Amino acid sequence: MKLILAPMEGLTDPIMRDVLTHVGRFDWCVTEFIRVTDSVLPEHVYDSYCPELKNGGKTSAGTPVHVQFLGNNPEMLAANAVRAVQLGAPAIDLNFGCPAKTVNRHRGGSILLDEPDVVHELVKAVRDAVPEHIPVSAKMRLGYLDEKHTLDNALAIEAAGANWLTVHARTKADGYTPPAYWEKIQPIREAIKINVIANGEIWNTQHAKDCQLQSGCDDLMLGRGAVTTPDLSLCIWENVHHPLLTWQDLVTLQIRFLNGNYKKAMNMVGRYKQWLGMMSKAYPEAKLLWDEVKRIKDLNEIILKLQQTI
Numbered sequence: 609m610k611l612i613l614a615p616m617e618g619l620t621d622p623i624m625r626d627v628l629t630h631v632g633r634f635d636w637c638v639t640e641f642i643r644v645t646d647s648v649l650p651e652h653v654y655d656s657y658c659p660e661l662k663n664g665g666k667t668s669a670g671t672p673v674h675v676q677f678l679g680n681n682p683e684m685l686a687a688n689a690v691r692a693v694q695l696g697a698p699a700i701d702l703n704f705g706c707p708a709k710t711v712n713r714h715r716g717g718s719i720l721l722d723e724p725d726v727v728h729e730l731v732k733a734v735r736d737a738v739p740e741h742i743p744v745s746a747k748m749r750l751g752y753l754d755e756k757h758t759l760d761n762a763l764a765i766e767a768a769g770a771n772w773l774t775v776h777a778r779t780k781a782d783g784y785t786p787p788a789y790w791e792k793i794q795p796i797r798e799a800i801k802i803n804v805i806a807n808g809e810i811w812n813t814q815h816a817k818d819c820q821l822q823s824g825c826d827d828l829m830l831g832r833g834a835v836t837t838p839d840l841s842l843c844i845w846e847n848v849h850h851p852l853l854t855w856q857d858l859v860t861l862q863i864r865f866l867n868g869n870y871k872k873a874m875n876m877v878g879r880y881k882q883w884l885g886m887m888s889k890a891y892p893e894a895k896l897l898w899d900e901v902k903r904i905k906d907l908n909e910i911i912l913k914l915q916q917t918i
């Protein structure tokens with residue numbers, strides 16, 4: 609089994625990757641998508657999305673960070689992938705899942721799933737451009753508005769030379785509404801020889817087992833569940849159905865997050881409240897703290913309140 613921390617724009621940013629790979633056990637994580645249009649992005653953009661490139665392409669816990677791109681220009685995706693590899697990216701991932709209107713309007717993300725030939729062209733351009741020892745992968749949904757091209761896309765991605773494929777088991781039209789159709793990954797897995805990683809709605813150990821059983825995939829990508837329950841990966845590895853971390857452990861983790869300072873302009877208060885809101889679903893202590901800090905704007909005041917919970 610492999611467990612992978614999902615790319616999530618505005619959520620699994622470098623600080624979150626640092627804390628979650630510090631506390632959990634992931635085989636790798638993936639950056640938020642980096643949008644490519646008509647140029648090779650300057651180094652500071654790479655630094656901002658993936659400061660781990662300056663650390664051998666790994667988080668401080670030693671977990672590799674794959675760089676994800678989104679776009680529809682084969683030459684520019686290829687050139688940026690080469691640049692990312694020069695800067696230290698251990699692997700490249702291509703996004704064919706983003707449901708955002710602005711992204712889709714510019715023919716990026718999940719809308720490309722209506723054009724399997726284009727998907728093939730983009731993956732092939734990147735695969736052909738980066739050195740052979742660097743994996744190139746793709747992440748897709750089941751489709752854009754429907755599932756008529758699910759297998760065409762999977763076959764196109766394989767034929768283009770991708771090393772593996774991650775499938776978020778919903779269409780763009782399904783959005784993020786449960787359920788995720790894990791069983792719909794099974795035919796994809798059977799149709800292609802490259803490894804398939806299953807993703808979507810894994811919030812606990814039982815879900816992980818059910819997803820493996822229904823999809824036939826050993827390897828899982830964890831998204832919101834891993835942020836809501838930071839020890840989710842450990843629970844799945846250990847096959848336990850109860851939390852392994854105490855609230856006190858989590859407080860230490862949250863302080864590490866709050867002290868993370870990779871981008872000065874970043875709104876840490878907002879970011880932290882977003883995380884706390886998610887953790888409130890799993891931890892009563894987080895819910896109580898959320899009620900106390902929701903109107904506080906000062907970071908140090910929030911840290912003080914957090915420390916007072918133990």
Ligand SMILES: Cc1cc2nc3c(=O)[nH]c(=O)nc-3n(C[C@H](O)[C@H](O)[C@H](O)COP(=O)(O)O)c2cc1C
Nearest residue numbers: 614615616617640641703776808809810830831832
């Ligand atoms: C806030 C948010 C941002 C996301 N950003 C990305 C992204 O940048 N790249 C990507 O491939 N998927 C992105 N996704 C999709 C996730 O990687 C994942 O496929 C999806 O959340 C389903 O998994 P989950 O149910 O475990 O969260 C995002 C999802 C969320 C909720």
